[in-house]
Amino acid sequence: MRSDFLEQALGNQVNIPTLPAVVQRINRMMADPEVGLRDLGREIAKDAPIATKVLRIANSAFYGLREKVVSTEHAASVLGLRVLKNIVLQASVIAQFEHLAKQGGFDLDAQWNHSIQTARLAQELIRASGQEFALSPDEFYSCGLLHDIGKVVLLDNLTKDYLVVIEKAKKAGQELFEAEDEELGFDHAAIGARVAERWGLPKVLVDAIGRHHEPIMNLVREEPAAAVVAAANTIVHRLEKDPEVDALEAVHGLPLAPLGLDGARAAQVLEGVRHTADL
Numbered sequence: 676m677r678s679d680f681l682e683q684a685l686g687n688q689v690n691i692p693t694l695p696a697v698v699q700r701i702n703r704m705m706a707d708p709e710v711g712l713r714d715l716g717r718e719i720a721k722d723a724p725i726a727t728k729v730l731r732i733a734n735s736a737f738y739g740l741r742e743k744v745v746s747t748e749h750a751a752s753v754l755g756l757r758v759l760k761n762i763v764l765q766a767s768v769i770a771q772f773e774h775l776a777k778q779g780g781f782d783l784d785a786q787w788n789h790s791i792q793t794a795r796l797a798q799e800l801i802r803a804s805g806q807e808f809a810l811s812p813d814e815f816y817s818c819g820l821l822h823d824i825g826k827v828v829l830l831d832n833l834t835k836d837y838l839v840v841i842e843k844a845k846k847a848g849q850e851l852f853e854a855e856d857e858e859l860g861f862d863h864a865a866i867g868a869r870v871a872e873r874w875g876l877p878k879v880l881v882d883a884i885g886r887h888h889e890p891i892m893n894l895v896r897e898e899p900a901a902a903v904v905a906a907a908n909t910i911v912h913r914l915e916k917d918p919e920v921d922a923l924e925a926v927h928g929l930p931l932a933p934l935g936l937d938g939a940r941a942a943q944v945l946e947g948v949r950h951t952a953d954l
Contacts, residue, residue: 688859689832689866694874695767697722705756712756716748719763728766729759737795737951757813765791765820772827780838781830786823789911792948794819797907799944804935809879810900818880818904822887824870825863829855852888864888895933903934910945922946 694702700718704710720726726747733750734743738758744750751759769787776783797819798812810818829837844854852862868885883901886894887908894902906929913925922942931941 689828691866691869691873692771692828692831695764695771697725698764698767701760701763705760712751712759713748715756715759716746716751719747719751719759724770725763725766728770729762732762732765735951739951757811761794761813761816761820764817765794768820768824772831775827775830778830778834778838780841783827786826789915790820790823792914793822793904793907793911795948795951796910796945797904799948800903800907800931800934800936800941803940803944806935808900808903810877810883814877814880815900815903817876818883818900819907821867821871821876822884822904822908823863823867824884825866825868826851828866828870829859829863833859850888862888892930895930899934902930906931906934914949922949 697719701715704715704718719729729747729750730744732738733754734740738754740753742753744753750762754762772783775781794816798816801808801810801812801815808815840854840858841851843849843858844851847854852864855862864885864887868881871881871884879898879900882898883904886898886901887905889901889905891902891905891909894905909929910925913920922945923938925945926938926941929941931937936944
């Protein structure tokens with residue numbers, strides 16, 4: 676969707692949120708060569724709710740730490756800069772929209788779980804591919820985490836009207852992004868791209884979020900980073916529809932070869948992510 680048309684379609688309907696304050700502070704500190712990991716840990720500790728979430732995530736099975744992380748300073752030193760940045764982003768974004776948890780008609784926990792699993796899978800698929808992309812594996816994690824943030828932003832802004840769109844899509848057996856476009860004139864992917872753009876994220880990441888519902892075969896040729904996120908999103912949706920589905924079946928038919936992956940390797944990566952899906 677052209678940006679000028681999107682501006683017109685949005686009007687005053689949707690307020691694009693700012694980057695969480697704690698993430699802004701951490702980003703500034705990370706850009707300072709005089710700042711160390713423990714300094715970052717101490718800064719995170721000042722925000723008790725975020726610090727609690729950071730510790731819970733750091734101690735999850737996904738990171739496989741041999742010892743329990745007991746402080747944000749410890750988490751910083753054990754996990755390193757890039758991983759810590761992703762964890763802070765994840766904790767902060769979830770906290771920013773916690774007030775929506777009581778909103779009926781939208782399972783916020785399920786939405787975050789979907790986003791986290793998409794983030795993990797996108798990151799691990801890239802690590803396994805052995806190819807170079809415009810984004811690092813850690814940036815793919817951020818992209819997967821934020822790919823559906825437009826849904827949460829729309830719920831926060833439009834609430835009842837957005838729930839009507841969700842219900843319409845369910846009753847019609849329609850993809851949500853299609854119903855959004857019909858009813859609102861834009862979809863959650865376009866809103867997610869606007870969020871990423873406002874947060875100063877790399878353009879390739881913005882484009883990947885905005886295009887994650889486009890045909891994957893087209894994206895493989897035009898925007899490989901978006902293709903990875905779209906593939907991870909598709910696989911996670913398949914698992915949500917049938918949690919018992921075989922990993923090979925879950926990746927079947929996806930054009931992964933141009934991304935440096937065959938079905939067997941992608942299935943192996945998927946099994947690893949499923950094994951640590953405890954958030």
